Amino acid sequence: MSNDGRQSSRFSVMSAPDPALDAARSYRFDRGGELVESFNQLLRLDNVTGDVPALEKNAAELVRRFEERGAAMQAVALPGAAPVVIGRLRASGERLRTIGMYAHYDGQPVDPAAWDGDPFEPVIRDGRIYARGAADDKAPMAAVLGAIDALQAGGIDRHTELVFLFEGEEESGSPNLPAYMELVRDELAADLWLICDGPVHPTGRPQVVFGVRGYCGFELTVFGPERELHSGHFGNWVPNPAHDLAVLLASCKDEKGRVLVEGFYDSATPVSPADLDAISALPNVEDQYQADLGFGAPEPGGGSYVEQLLRPSFNIRGLHAAAVGDDARNVIPSRASASVDIRLVAGNDPAAMLDLVAAHLTAQGYLVLDRDPTADERRSLRHIARFDREIGYPAARIPVDLDEAAPIVSAAGATGRGGVVRLPTFGGSVPLHHFNEILGSPVVMLPIANYDNNQHAANENLKIDNLWYGIDLWAVLLGGEIDSGR
Amino acid sequence: MSNDGRQSSRFSVMSAPDPALDAARSYRFDRGGELVESFNQLLRLDNVTGDVPALEKNAAELVRRFEERGAAMQAVALPGAAPVVIGRLRASGERLRTIGMYAHYDGQPVDPAAWDGDPFEPVIRDGRIYARGAADDKAPMAAVLGAIDALQAGGIDRHTELVFLFEGEEESGSPNLPAYMELVRDELAADLWLICDGPVHPTGRPQVVFGVRGYCGFELTVFGPERELHSGHFGNWVPNPAHDLAVLLASCKDEKGRVLVEGFYDSATPVSPADLDAISALPNVEDQYQADLGFGAPEPGGGSYVEQLLRPSFNIRGLHAAAVGDDARNVIPSRASASVDIRLVAGNDPAAMLDLVAAHLTAQGYLVLDRDPTADERRSLRHIARFDREIGYPAARIPVDLDEAAPIVSAAGATGRGGVVRLPTFGGSVPLHHFNEILGSPVVMLPIANYDNNQHAANENLKIDNLWYGIDLWAVLLGGEIDSGR
Numbered sequence: 001m002s003n004d005g006r007q008s009s010r011f012s013v014m015s016a017p018d019p020a021l022d023a024a025r026s027y028r029f030d031r032g033g034e035l036v037e038s039f040n041q042l043l044r045l046d047n048v049t050g051d052v053p054a055l056e057k058n059a060a061e062l063v064r065r066f067e068e069r070g071a072a073m074q075a076v077a078l079p080g081a082a083p084v085v086i087g088r089l090r091a092s093g094e095r096l097r098t099i100g101m102y103a104h105y106d107g108q109p110v111d112p113a114a115w116d117g118d119p120f121e122p123v124i125r126d127g128r129i130y131a132r133g134a135a136d137d138k139a140p141m142a143a144v145l146g147a148i149d150a151l152q153a154g155g156i157d158r159h160t161e162l163v164f165l166f167e168g169e170e171e172s173g174s175p176n177l178p179a180y181m182e183l184v185r186d187e188l189a190a191d192l193w194l195i196c197d198g199p200v201h202p203t204g205r206p207q208v209v210f211g212v213r214g215y216c217g218f219e220l221t222v223f224g225p226e227r228e229l230h231s232g233h234f235g236n237w238v239p240n241p242a243h244d245l246a247v248l249l250a251s252c253k254d255e256k257g258r259v260l261v262e263g264f265y266d267s268a269t270p271v272s273p274a275d276l277d278a279i280s281a282l283p284n285v286e287d288q289y290q291a292d293l294g295f296g297a298p299e300p301g302g303g304s305y306v307e308q309l310l311r312p313s314f315n316i317r318g319l320h321a322a323a324v325g326d327d328a329r330n331v332i333p334s335r336a337s338a339s340v341d342i343r344l345v346a347g348n349d350p351a352a353m354l355d356l357v358a359a360h361l362t363a364q365g366y367l368v369l370d371r372d373p374t375a376d377e378r379r380s381l382r383h384i385a386r387f388d389r390e391i392g393y394p395a396a397r398i399p400v401d402l403d404e405a406a407p408i409v410s411a412a413g414a415t416g417r418g419g420v421v422r423l424p425t426f427g428g429s430v431p432l433h434h435f436n437e438i439l440g441s442p443v444v445m446l447p448i449a450n451y452d453n454n455q456h457a458a459n460e461n462l463k464i465d466n467l468w469y470g471i472d473l474w475a476v477l478l479g480g481e482i483d484s485g486r
Numbered sequence: 487m488s489n490d491g492r493q494s495s496r497f498s499v500m501s502a503p504d505p506a507l508d509a510a511r512s513y514r515f516d517r518g519g520e521l522v523e524s525f526n527q528l529l530r531l532d533n534v535t536g537d538v539p540a541l542e543k544n545a546a547e548l549v550r551r552f553e554e555r556g557a558a559m560q561a562v563a564l565p566g567a568a569p570v571v572i573g574r575l576r577a578s579g580e581r582l583r584t585i586g587m588y589a590h591y592d593g594q595p596v597d598p599a600a601w602d603g604d605p606f607e608p609v610i611r612d613g614r615i616y617a618r619g620a621a622d623d624k625a626p627m628a629a630v631l632g633a634i635d636a637l638q639a640g641g642i643d644r645h646t647e648l649v650f651l652f653e654g655e656e657e658s659g660s661p662n663l664p665a666y667m668e669l670v671r672d673e674l675a676a677d678l679w680l681i682c683d684g685p686v687h688p689t690g691r692p693q694v695v696f697g698v699r700g701y702c703g704f705e706l707t708v709f710g711p712e713r714e715l716h717s718g719h720f721g722n723w724v725p726n727p728a729h730d731l732a733v734l735l736a737s738c739k740d741e742k743g744r745v746l747v748e749g750f751y752d753s754a755t756p757v758s759p760a761d762l763d764a765i766s767a768l769p770n771v772e773d774q775y776q777a778d779l780g781f782g783a784p785e786p787g788g789g790s791y792v793e794q795l796l797r798p799s800f801n802i803r804g805l806h807a808a809a810v811g812d813d814a815r816n817v818i819p820s821r822a823s824a825s826v827d828i829r830l831v832a833g834n835d836p837a838a839m840l841d842l843v844a845a846h847l848t849a850q851g852y853l854v855l856d857r858d859p860t861a862d863e864r865r866s867l868r869h870i871a872r873f874d875r876e877i878g879y880p881a882a883r884i885p886v887d888l889d890e891a892a893p894i895v896s897a898a899g900a901t902g903r904g905g906v907v908r909l910p911t912f913g914g915s916v917p918l919h920h921f922n923e924i925l926g927s928p929v930v931m932l933p934i935a936n937y938d939n940n941q942h943a944a945n946e947n948l949k950i951d952n953l954w955y956g957i958d959l960w961a962v963l964l965g966g967e968i969d970s971g972r
Binding site: 213215217219223224225226227229230231232233234235236237238239240242243245246247249250253255257289290291293294295296297298299301305308309311312313314315316317318319320321322323324325327328329330331332333336337338339341343375378379380381382383384426427428429 | 800
């Protein structure tokens with residue numbers, strides 16, 4: 001593929017074999033069975049999120065395994081919460097960089113009846129390891145452990161110092177992560193943090209993700225008569241809030257998909273030429289998505305899928321007024337509501353974006369309240385909107401050519417699994433901003449799991465080949481002769 | 487009131503006392519207690535709609551009472567249905583006209599716990615008779631029975647021949663009324679039919695209603711991706727059907743309240759100068775409604791409440807897409823629906839009006855289907871709308887100056903209870919069109935109950951003074967010296 005060629009010219013992939021990669025390959029060739037069995041032992045520890053006693057056993061095992069390999073580790077627990085496991089593995093040779101590794105050891109709840117076996121008794125079938133947590137998210141821990149052992153066996157020094165942060169509450173929404181980060185901030189200094197979670201590219205090519213979208217939202221309610229009214233007696237005379245809502249929502253976005261809220265696009269961090277370059281090198285996913293998801297044409301915003309992700313979105317996630325279908329009543333609804341989420345991009349402040357929306361409502365002639373209107377307000381004003389804010393959190397995104405991230409792309413590229421897909425942003429929202437704000441570090445996402453890993457569902461699995469990819473990747477990252485920046 | 491003066495000049499109210507009215511007044515003055523007790527006996531017959539055995543007893547009692555007064559009566563029953571009571575009371579003197587009288591003898595279900603007494607043991611309190619059916623709709627039957635007796639006692643001939651149609655299924659939605667009408671059509675010939683149901687004007691003035699709105703409706707669904715999608719991964723790229731729906735609904739009606747569906751106003755029967763005259767004479771209800779119903783300003787259609795009722799309406803009775811509020815999920819909904827009812831005016835054909843809406847959707851670029859789209863259709867077309875029609879039924883309205891209706895207005899005016907409110911149309915929908923289509927007669931609504939009668943609810947009541955109004959009205963209509971047309 002020509003795209004691969006372009007990637008290769010930018011991030012040097014060794015033409016000569018890298019001793020670290022060689023060591024990893026030899027080690028997993030010779031001792032693949034042991035590596036899988038060691039991983040399986042980790043998977044046999046049940047890890048359903050919220051089950052603190054079970055999670056404590058997982059944390060203790062992680063402490064034990066990394067300590068065995070020379071790391072200084074500790075499990076730190078807030079009262080009633082699953083612990084975080086933190087630690088540091090110093091370079092064994094010259095230290096070229098310090099990299100933080102985040103992963104989570106808790107897993108989604110399981111419905112054993114839906115599984116083809118015990119979720120906590122790993123089964124190997126068709127080259128995959130089936131177990132809860134196999135992909136999400138114990139795989140990166142197994143990979144880095146295997147890589148450390150492989151370099152040790154090959155007599156190769158580690159030039160990357162590692163700092164660990166393993167969370168036990170990610171599948172519960174990370175309620176204590178910021179508090180834990182504040183608590184152990186001094187232990188977590190690094191040049192760059194890697195979020196080791198999620199899947200590689202659907203094509204199987206390595207993927208490095210440079211950002212995530214942030215998030216805010218609101219509930220918008222407009223008001224009609226004080227109670228539902230008979231549409232025969234009053235239809236055409238008493239205003240209909242469902243129609244008012246439709247007009248208001250239609251005013252927010254034009255037929256070209258452009259959000260009409262004034263200033264909506266102004267605060268976004270510009271997309272750099274390097275980002276655009278990375279975007280133009282992305283494999284085409286649009287056609288496949290369109291076929292899989294069953295819709296006729298994307299929003300006419302004029303950009304590719306990822307270009308659209310780099311613009312703040314305005315998504316109506318729900319509508320409600322009275323009832324439809326068999327439950328419909330012949331009424332003028334008393335109120336009509338929309339629920340909207342806004343996916344934020346780098347540069348957008350959540351509260352400020354919501355302020356822009358509120359100003360748009362005001363500009364449409366609405367009195368904007370954060371509560372239901374009083375009886376007097378309803379009687380004296382034709383247009384009243386209740387606007388309930390959900391502040392959410394900001395996006396996080398670094399340019400694809402940030403110096404600190406170059407070793408990551410180089411290491412992924414060195415594994416020989418096709419050109420690295422450099423994704424400027426992920427569509428989903430993850431609170432990576434905590435790494436920026438609390439730890440003061442840039443952050444990228446470095447996934448290793450296969451795309452079809454059944455994450456969160458029954459029969460979660462990791463392709464063994466993706467475990468091998470992880471071991472190779474971490475071996476090169478820790479001990480390889482990689483490009484360390486421009 | 488100047489409006490009353492205008493009414494009086496158009497419809498002659500006798501300055502000399504009418505002997506029929508005198509007879510009615512004397513009779514109810516002398517024998518008021520008997521009249522109330524006779525009504526109470528009718529109210530003691532429980533009449534919950536759907537209870538056929540109970541309703542048969544009501545029907546038999548009506549047959550008996552009218553036969554006692556010289557009418558030829560019969561109860562006609564379709565299998566399993568409450569009977570209709572039909573009959574004819576010939577004029578006792580010169581016949582000047584034949585008038586049909588429709589009322590219904592069934593009542594709404596009762597929740598005895600919510601009543602201040604037994605719903606079928608009438609209680610008199612503060613000048614009102616409390617019982618199920620007191621207002622809705624046994625009152626007109628009691629009134630006409632009392633009027634017949636009063637004229638008989640006063641030695642006054644009846645010049646109006648009466649044809650009766652008393653229904654026992656109105657509160658169940660009149661499922662068999664058209665079939666019954668077809669069955670006994672030959673017995674029901676009349677110059678004009680009176681629907682004797684509903685309340686007089688809120689001011690207490692007599693009211694004659696010359697029309698009702700018809701009705702049709704539709705469910706409109708537009709489609710997004712085949713399943714709900716994560717709004718982070720796909721928001722801004724996969725089209726949002728809730729936004730499409732908002733745009734589509736906003737395209738249907740402008741900010742002045744004018745429906746933008748082409749041809750929407752074309753088929754309406756023009757409002758005559760006499761109708762406009764009647765409208766301008768209507769008491770102001772707008773201010774009171776606005777205060778009672780709690781909204782800031784009516785739709786900016788440029789007309790009074792009743793003028794707006796004479797235009798077909800486009801009312802969004804419900805909206806639905808995914809969820810709002812606490813149940814909101816961060817998704818792009820897969821579909822979004824609106825439920826709309828259209829109140830029709832005289833001249834509108836229900837199916838043709840729905841055709842106009844479908845054509846509007848097509849003009850907005852939508853493929854309009856009467857089913858969900860296929861997977862292929864979803865993949866190949868950006869805009870697909872499912873349009874499910876509810877045909878409903880047409881409006882019925884006669885001009886306020888129709889010759890056949892003149893005696894009714896004159897009789898109501900002769901009772902001395904203020905100028906007659908001539909309402910060109912009622913806002914609600916009632917299938918009066920059956921009287922036009924099956925019986926070939928014009929129809930007006932002639933209510934006698936008080937406005938605050940708690941119809942359909944607990945503690946339904948009729949003001950005794952409204953029973954007196956009904957007796958006076960029917961006495962004049964049957965035996966009075968009323969204006970019989972221009």
